[in-house]
Amino acid sequence: MTFGKRKSRQDRQKRLALNLLFTAVIFCYFVLTMLIVAAVAFILVRQGILTIGPARPDTGRLLLYIAVTSILLGGILSWVVGAIPLRPVNQVISAMNRLADGEFRTRLEFGKWLSRHPTMRELKESFNKMADELENTEVLRSDFINNFSHEFKTPIVSIAGFASLLKRGNLTEDQKREYVDVIEEESLRLSAMATNVLNLSRVENQTILRDVTEFDLSEQIRSCVLLLESKWTKKNLDMILDFEEYTVKGSEELLKEAWINLIDNAVKFSPEYGEVRIGIGQREGLLSVAVSNAGSMIPQDKEQRIFQKFYQADESHATEGNGIGLAIVKKVVELHKGQILVDSEENKTTFTVLLPA
Amino acid sequence: MRGEQGMVRILAVDDDKNTRKLLRAVLENEGYQVTTAVNGADALEKMEQAHVDLVVLDIMMPGMDGYEFTKTLREGQNDLPILMVSAKQMREDRRQGFIVGTDDYITKPIDVEEMLLRIKALLRRSRIVSEKRLTVGDTVLDWDSMTVSRPGETVELPRKEFLLLYKLLSYPGKIFTRIQLMDEIWGKDSDTGWETVTVHVGRLRKKFETWQAFEIQSVRGLGYKAVKRE
Numbered sequence: 001m002t003f004g005k006r007k008s009r010q011d012r013q014k015r016l017a018l019n020l021l022f023t024a025v026i027f028c029y030f031v032l033t034m035l036i037v038a039a040v041a042f043i044l045v046r047q048g049i050l051t052i053g054p055a056r057p058d059t060g061r062l063l064l065y066i067a068v069t070s071i072l073l074g075g076i077l078s079w080v081v082g083a084i085p086l087r088p089v090n091q092v093i094s095a096m097n098r099l100a101d102g103e104f105r106t107r108l109e110f111g112k113w114l115s116r117h118p119t120m121r122e123l124k125e126s127f128n129k130m131a132d133e134l135e136n137t138e139v140l141r142s143d144f145i146n147n148f149s150h151e152f153k154t155p156i157v158s159i160a161g162f163a164s165l166l167k168r169g170n171l172t173e174d175q176k177r178e179y180v181d182v183i184e185e186e187s188l189r190l191s192a193m194a195t196n197v198l199n200l201s202r203v204e205n206q207t208i209l210r211d212v213t214e215f216d217l218s219e220q221i222r223s224c225v226l227l228l229e230s231k232w233t234k235k236n237l238d239m240i241l242d243f244e245e246y247t248v249k250g251s252e253e254l255l256k257e258a259w260i261n262l263i264d265n266a267v268k269f270s271p272e273y274g275e276v277r278i279g280i281g282q283r284e285g286l287l288s289v290a291v292s293n294a295g296s297m298i299p300q301d302k303e304q305r306i307f308q309k310f311y312q313a314d315e316s317h318a319t320e321g322n323g324i325g326l327a328i329v330k331k332v333v334e335l336h337k338g339q340i341l342v343d344s345e346e347n348k349t350t351f352t353v354l355l356p357a
Numbered sequence: 358m359r360g361e362q363g364m365v366r367i368l369a370v371d372d373d374k375n376t377r378k379l380l381r382a383v384l385e386n387e388g389y390q391v392t393t394a395v396n397g398a399d400a401l402e403k404m405e406q407a408h409v410d411l412v413v414l415d416i417m418m419p420g421m422d423g424y425e426f427t428k429t430l431r432e433g434q435n436d437l438p439i440l441m442v443s444a445k446q447m448r449e450d451r452r453q454g455f456i457v458g459t460d461d462y463i464t465k466p467i468d469v470e471e472m473l474l475r476i477k478a479l480l481r482r483s484r485i486v487s488e489k490r491l492t493v494g495d496t497v498l499d500w501d502s503m504t505v506s507r508p509g510e511t512v513e514l515p516r517k518e519f520l521l522l523y524k525l526l527s528y529p530g531k532i533f534t535r536i537q538l539m540d541e542i543w544g545k546d547s548d549t550g551w552e553t554v555t556v557h558v559g560r561l562r563k564k565f566e567t568w569q570a571f572e573i574q575s576v577r578g579l580g581y582k583a584v585k586r587e
Contacts, residue, residue, distance in 0.1 A: 222578075
């Protein structure tokens, strides 16, 4: 209640400032007009064209003179002086148009005098803030489009290219086998990416959690590990699941997706015969799920970027996958009002998801 | 194995010509006999002409789609094993498949190896279910009598123990969590905790300690699996 009142008082003060400015301008106007008219009248009297004598003044004529002069003068003055308050308005309009046209570097600047006024300053700051946001969004969008195109087109280049090589013939058996392997591999990669991108869009467009239930978190994680069984047995990994039984409240489907992505990453980046450790704990009213694997370190400066769509720490994209998994995990965690932390050292990387209990 | 598969006929149903071509090539290469159909209605017709052991079924087809075909079959008391293969990957689509009665569901693009393995598993299970016998090495599990026998010895087991062993040996090498086993054998609404599973596995291990054909292994943190011993 108090907050609302305080806000509207601030608002009212700002509007007052604008009104005062306006009123002051118009007042100056009137004064100016009046002075000019008085001056002209004075000159006319002096010249003898107008007389103020004892004789009854011709009121009608006098009034007519004054009226016409005022109106004419007012009109001319409006034209001249009006440009002053209207200029900032025009500036704002053309700046907005430029933004709309895509010139995201456009910013607003007012003259020294005008900038002194609190409302004008506020207008300038708000506008520039909006332009900043638009520019940022644009950068993210074009980054995304570039990465996305690259991720999609690269496998297609391989597939089409090797297919046409195979058609041309004149190849050794080994070459043929090699080319066909590449075609298969790239096709699978493309299809995995299509699936992932679909999953990501689905998650990204959600703002609230639906289908929230309370379920057995420990069993869910065990099932996720089992789902990936073929992958970790192939690498002879030691999967260490060290936790008690915990329940959690959330979207079963989305959390399952998050765990699968984290565990899949841990398996993917772990060396053969390595160890992947999963633990669940509770601290300070938060449920924490930690997935760690041995393996190469993520450089400090890249730690936050790994959550971006399509970003892969290995820029040559030599590793399998398309860099979408972590973006999905982050979004799922955010939807649950949780947090995800990453801690990467020489030989061990740990991702910790914190969820409100 | 190839010869045995030569007597198995698979019906591949898909409205796309190239997909049918691919399925035929892959399945015939594995040694199966193949019949193809372009949609659900066509599939039903083909089934009247020849006996079919398994159906590989697309979902999105004009005319009768995969869901309708499955429903029709199941409503007619036909337990033919069905493997749904679809581009639809959403959770609801999979669910719908299982609701109408499919036995398994994989998404397109088809991972050929995986599809073949699943077909094999489905055929095997279908044989087990129809025959109600499970053979592992020299050991035979018989459902109707709840007995486990090897040359010279037959052991009768209490119901839960038998079901547990049967389940684990039906999927040799696959890990099951205690909760999964409990849900399936004791039922989801049961009051028993999963320690009961631990106890039952303990009993089974004791009873079959000397049996060479198989072994029940613990997987730390996860659960149990039954492995065949060569």
